[in-house]
C-alpha cells in the first residue's frame with residue numbers, strides 16, 4: 032500500500048482521496064460514511080437538501096437544516112473517519128448550511144461555486160472545522176488568501192482545484208472548457224506556486240487537491256507528481272453501491288457513450304456537464320418544462336426566464352425519474368462500465384497507483400544504469 036496520506040491541519044486521511052460533494056442527494060450519509068470508512072474523506076452535499084425533506088409541512092429553509100443535521104448524524108454513527116460537507120457559495124441558504132455543519136462538528140467544509148470570501152466569519156473560538164475553498168484558478172487562490180489574512184488573520188486549510196473535466200456546474204466559461212490553457216494539468220502547478228508564497232510567509236501548509244476528470248490510480252499519481260497533495264473525485268463514486276442516488280441514475284452512467292457527455296447552460300448562469308437525454312434535448316430545442324419555483328435556492332438563478340427548474344431536474348434524476356430531469360456527470364463518465372463497492376473502487380485505485388509508481392521506479396532505475 033503506497034498511497035501517501037493526505038494531511039489537512041490535524042486531520043490525516045489514510046488515502047489521499049476526497050469524495051466530491053454531489054447534490055441533490057447523490058452524496059448523503061451513505062456514500063460519505065462508506066468513503067470515510069475506507070480511509071478517504073467522505074462528503075455530504077448540501078445543494079437542494081430542502082427538497083429531500085420527507086416532512087411536507089416543513090418549508091424549504093427549515094427542511095434543508097433538518098435534512099443536513101440528520102445526514103451528518105447518520106454519517107457520524109456509521110463512521111469514525113473524516114467527514115466533510117460541500118456548500119455552494121451561491122446557495123441562498125449558505126449561512127444556514129455552514130452554521131449547521133459547524134454546530135454538528137463536521138471535520139471540514141468545502142465551499143465552491145463562488146468565492147467563499149467570508150467563510151471564516153462563521154468559525155467561533157475553539158472550533159476546529161477546516162475550511163477548504165473550491166477554486167478553478169491561481170488568481171482565485173490569491174484573492175482568497177489575501178482577503179482571509181486581512182480580515183480574519185487566517186488562511187485556507189487546503190484548496191480543491193476543480194478543472195474543466197469535472198461534472199456538475201463548472202467554474203469556467205463554455206469556450207474555456209477545451210482550451211489547453213485551462214487544463215487541470217496546467218492550473219495545478221500554478222495554484223501550488225501561488226499558494227507556496229503564502230505558506231512560506233506564514234509558516235503553514237496549504238495542501239492543494241486536484242479535481243475533475245481524475246479516473247484511475249495512474250491519474251492520481253500524475254497529479255501528485257504535479258504537486259497536488261490529493262485528489263477529489265466525483266464521477267467514480269456515483270457508480271458505487273453505496274452512492275445515495277437511485278440505481279437508474281447510476282445506470283445512466285453505465286449506458287453513457289463518450290458523445291453523450293454534453294455541456295448545458297444552467298439557469299444559474301454557469302455551464303454544467305451532464306449526460307444527454309430526452310429532457311436535455313427538449314430544453315435545448317427551446318421547449319419549456321412548466322414549474323413553480325418553491326424557493327429561490329441559488330442566488331444567480333434566473334428562474335423567471337428559465338425553461339426549467341434545475342433543482343427539480345436534478346432531484347428527479349437522482350430519484351430515478353430521468354424523464355423529468357438529467358444526471359450531472361464528469362467528462363469521463365462514459366468509461367464507467369459497472370457498479371463497484373467503495374472498497375473495491377479504492378483497492379483498484381490503489382493498485383493502479385502502485386503500478387504507476389513501480390513504472391516510475393523502473394524508469395529511474397533504467398536511466399540510472401543507462
Ligand SMILES: Cc1cc2nc3c(=O)[nH]c(=O)nc-3n(C[C@H](O)[C@H](O)[C@H](O)COP(=O)(O)O)c2cc1C
Nearest residue numbers: 051052053054197198199243244264265266359361
Ligand atoms: C452528479 C454530480 C453532482 C455534483 N454536485 C456538486 C455540488 O453540489 N457541489 C459541488 O461543489 N460540486 C458538485 N459536483 C462536482 C464534484 O464534487 C467533483 O468535484 C467533480 O465531479 C470532480 O470531477 P469528476 O467527476 O470527473 O471526478 C458534482 C458532480 C457530479 C458528477
